Amino acid sequence: MTAVKVPVRAAGGVLSELSPGRDGRDLGWLAEARLKALEWVGKNGFPSRKDEDWKYTALDGILAVPFVAAGAGPGPRVTLDLINKAAIDLGGPRLVFVNGHFSPEFSRLTGLPSGAVVTTLAAVLETSPDRLKPFLGHTPGEHHAFAAFNDVFAEDGAFIHFTNDTVVDEPIQLVFFSDTEGVPLMTSPRSVIIADSGSRATIVETYAGLDGDVYCTNVVTEVVLAENARIDHYKVQNEPTTAFHLALLDVRQARGSQFASRSVMLGSSVARHEIRVRLEGVEAEVSLDGIYLPQGEQVHDNTIFVDHVATNCTSHQLYKGVLDDRGHGVFNGHIMVRHGADGTDANQKNKNLLLNDRAQVDTRPRLEIYTDDVKCTHGAAVGQMDDEALLYLRTRGLPLESARGLLVYAFVQEMVDRIELEPLRASLEALVSTRFGSGAHRVQQ
Amino acid sequence: MLHIKELHASIDSKEILRGVNLDLKPGEVHAIMGPNGSGKSTLASVLIGRDGYDVSGSVTYEGQDLLALSPEERAAAGVFLAFQHPVEIPGVGNMYFMRTALNSLRRQRGQEELDAVDFLALAQERMKLVEMDQTFMSRSVNEGFSGGEKKRNEILQMAILEPKLAILDETDSGLDIDALRVVASGVNALRSEGRTMLVITHHQRLLDYIVPDFVHVMAAGQIVHSGDKDLALELEANGYAGLTPGSARVGATA
Numbered sequence: 040m041t042a043v044k045v046p047v048r049a050a051g052g053v054l055s056e057l058s059p060g061r062d063g064r065d066l067g068w069l070a071e072a073r074l075k076a077l078e079w080v081g082k083n084g085f086p087s088r089k090d091e092d093w094k095y096t097a098l099d100g101i102l103a104v105p106f107v108a109a110g111a112g113p114g115p116r117v118t119l120d121l122i123n124k125a126a127i128d129l130g131g132p133r134l135v136f137v138n139g140h141f142s143p144e145f146s147r148l149t150g151l152p153s154g155a156v157v158t159t160l161a162a163v164l165e166t167s168p169d170r171l172k173p174f175l176g177h178t179p180g181e182h183h184a185f186a187a188f189n190d191v192f193a194e195d196g197a198f199i200h201f202t203n204d205t206v207v208d209e210p211i212q213l214v215f216f217s218d219t220e221g222v223p224l225m226t227s228p229r230s231v232i233i234a235d236s237g238s239r240a241t242i243v244e245t246y247a248g249l250d251g252d253v254y255c256t257n258v259v260t261e262v263v264l265a266e267n268a269r270i271d272h273y274k275v276q277n278e279p280t281t282a283f284h285l286a287l288l289d290v291r292q293a294r295g296s297q298f299a300s301r302s303v304m305l306g307s308s309v310a311r312h313e314i315r316v317r318l319e320g321v322e323a324e325v326s327l328d329g330i331y332l333p334q335g336e337q338v339h340d341n342t343i344f345v346d347h348v349a350t351n352c353t354s355h356q357l358y359k360g361v362l363d364d365r366g367h368g369v370f371n372g373h374i375m376v377r378h379g380a381d382g383t384d385a386n387q388k389n390k391n392l393l394l395n396d397r398a399q400v401d402t403r404p405r406l407e408i409y410t411d412d413v414k415c416t417h418g419a420a421v422g423q424m425d426d427e428a429l430l431y432l433r434t435r436g437l438p439l440e441s442a443r444g445l446l447v448y449a450f451v452q453e454m455v456d457r458i459e460l461e462p463l464r465a466s467l468e469a470l471v472s473t474r475f476g477s478g479a480h481r482v483q484q
Numbered sequence: 485m486l487h488i489k490e491l492h493a494s495i496d497s498k499e500i501l502r503g504v505n506l507d508l509k510p511g512e513v514h515a516i517m518g519p520n521g522s523g524k525s526t527l528a529s530v531l532i533g534r535d536g537y538d539v540s541g542s543v544t545y546e547g548q549d550l551l552a553l554s555p556e557e558r559a560a561a562g563v564f565l566a567f568q569h570p571v572e573i574p575g576v577g578n579m580y581f582m583r584t585a586l587n588s589l590r591r592q593r594g595q596e597e598l599d600a601v602d603f604l605a606l607a608q609e610r611m612k613l614v615e616m617d618q619t620f621m622s623r624s625v626n627e628g629f630s631g632g633e634k635k636r637n638e639i640l641q642m643a644i645l646e647p648k649l650a651i652l653d654e655t656d657s658g659l660d661i662d663a664l665r666v667v668a669s670g671v672n673a674l675r676s677e678g679r680t681m682l683v684i685t686h687h688q689r690l691l692d693y694i695v696p697d698f699v700h701v702m703a704a705g706q707i708v709h710s711g712d713k714d715l716a717l718e719l720e721a722n723g724y725a726g727l728t729p730g731s732a733r734v735g736a737t738a
Contacts, residue, residue, distance in 0.1 A: 436585050442556075
């Protein structure tokens with residue numbers, strides 16, 4: 040393990056002493072980009088609550104840990120069994136990363152059509168690093184320290200390329216498993232998904248680890264869709280509650296392309312899943328759905344920016360949160376409709392169910408519109424358990440806990456139903472119902 | 485089977501039930517009539533265990549202290565309320581809901597649970613009683629149901645859960661005559677020696693279809709008058725005027 044100490048607290052001077060091209064493997068352009076990213080952090084520091092997009096999520100917990108950058112190497116305890124428990128095997132191609140680095144013994148790369156390249160970032164860096172020049176070392180869009188850290192430290196992740204009109208029927212699974220035993224690792228997976236014109240595929244990302252491990256997953260995934268491409272993207276974040284999870288999913292869409300994201304947030308102490316979508320080509324469509332279920336002291340932050348640049352594009356967002364104990368949820372959704380983006384159809388909905396008085400949610404749907412010919416709606420709702428429904432169920436014989444579980448499950452059911460991959464849906468149903476007690480299981484006939 | 489004695493109930497220090505006395509024997513159908521605000525629905529609420537009331541007095545159901553039981557325990561003991569305003573529960577399938585309810589009751593009674601196939605057969609048989617078809621079962625509980633559909637759905641639950649004590653709270657409200665006939669014939673089909681019914685209604689009309697053994701008039705939180713089915717007709721003719729607390733009580737108390 041080539042550990043480089045990341046003095047997270049001292050974002051200023053000390054950082055510049057780090058050599059990002061630390062073992063000389065990096066090409067000049069990459070070493071330079073890494074250094075630049077590092078300098079960016081040195082200069083700008085970490086986001087704080089003064090920053091609009093970080094207003095509601097306390098980062099103190101993360102900044103207090105002296106993380107160490109994860110190097111390659113097997114985890115001490117990880118087994119195939121643990122991987123399979125963390126991420127149900129969907130039977131298709133599967134890339135497994137342990138502590139952010141590819142683990143061939145747990146992976147499977149068979150069953151892919153010839154137009155699909157599914158490999159690792161590290162492999163591409165080895166063989167044809169220039170292919171990564173448009174991606175690596177500089178996160179697109181507005182910068183922040185965590186994205187910059189990923190620029191600095193990313194060494195591996197998935198590299199996926201679908202050539203024109205390639206259709207991959209089987210979902211491609213990316214499993215990011217952490218096994219850090221006693222070392223507070225910061226892992227920096229970086230994935231690139233390129234969908235050429237007319238191609239179509241499904242990607243499932245799962246993040247998990249071992250209870251008690253303190254680590255930080257700091258991930259960046261970039262997706263580029265060419266004309267009429269379609270990507271269905273699923274993300275299951277089920278890290279242990281001792282871990283931190285910071286993610287940026289950056290999506291760029293050309294004409295007529297379709298992107299659908301479905302995110303399920305279950306784990307982590309503090310988790311932030313940021314999605315940025317830039318609708319660059321006419322008639323592109325994006326739908327972003329998510330559920331977040333913080334309990335205990337968990338913080339689940341969904342920050343979304345949908346940028347309508349081209350005309351006649353459509354964006355839909357539906358996020359639902361169930362907040363228990365002292366759980367804290369954040370929905371910070373921003374839609375920008377640029378000048379000239381006529382015919383935009385954008386909507387955004389956030390619904391929350393608070394299960395007790397100490398739970399908290401900050402919801403902030405925002406529309407920023409610079410053109411007239413648009414159809415935009417947004418709305419947010421925060422409610423509590425419907426006492427009348429609870430009584431109704433109890434008078435029919437359901438014990439209180441089952442009745443509560445059933446109502447919570449009914450609230451998130453709509454989202455679970457949007458998961459089209461049957462085995463994944465079943466496994467998530469099981470996860471969600473376990474969380475909300477015995478009454479919650481498959482509800483619809 | 486049900487003995488209500490000096491039952492008082494208040495909410496936010498406002499007394500709504502002011503000493504209700506009522507005895508129901510197995511298989512009897514009792515109607516409670518009375519003007520709005522007389523406490524009819526509160527009586528139903530207290531009997532099924534709705535929160536928020538200060539209750540005193542006693543309710544003995546089959547020898548048990550009913551007031552000491554939770555709503556689900558009352559259900560397991562065979563108490564059922566057809567709600568005046570059935571609750572919509574989006575996301576919970578009607579079929580699933582009823583099977584879960586029945587199996588929950590069966591579990592509490594130490595009986596074997598029904599699997600989906602057996603339950604479907606039972607449900608299909610009972611649906612005929614209230615002229616409901618399969619499409620209702622695949623929808624969410626009461627969501628988007630018309631007033632009449634909601635009431636039929638209540639009676640269907642009663643048919644499936646087979647309570648010993650069925651309380652029907654304003655089951656006729658919001659029904660047109662055709663729907664009323666369907667609901668009433670469902671209720672009548674469920675009358676049996678082992679099932680006691682307490683029919684709460686504002687209108688005499690329902691009692692043309694569900695003919696009670698006894699009629700009680702409630703006013704200002706008390707039963708002020710009791711009689712047989714003809715009392716309902718008298719009320720229809722003369723109204724509630726003149727019936728005040730302290731009036732003679734006849735019949736029905738045993």
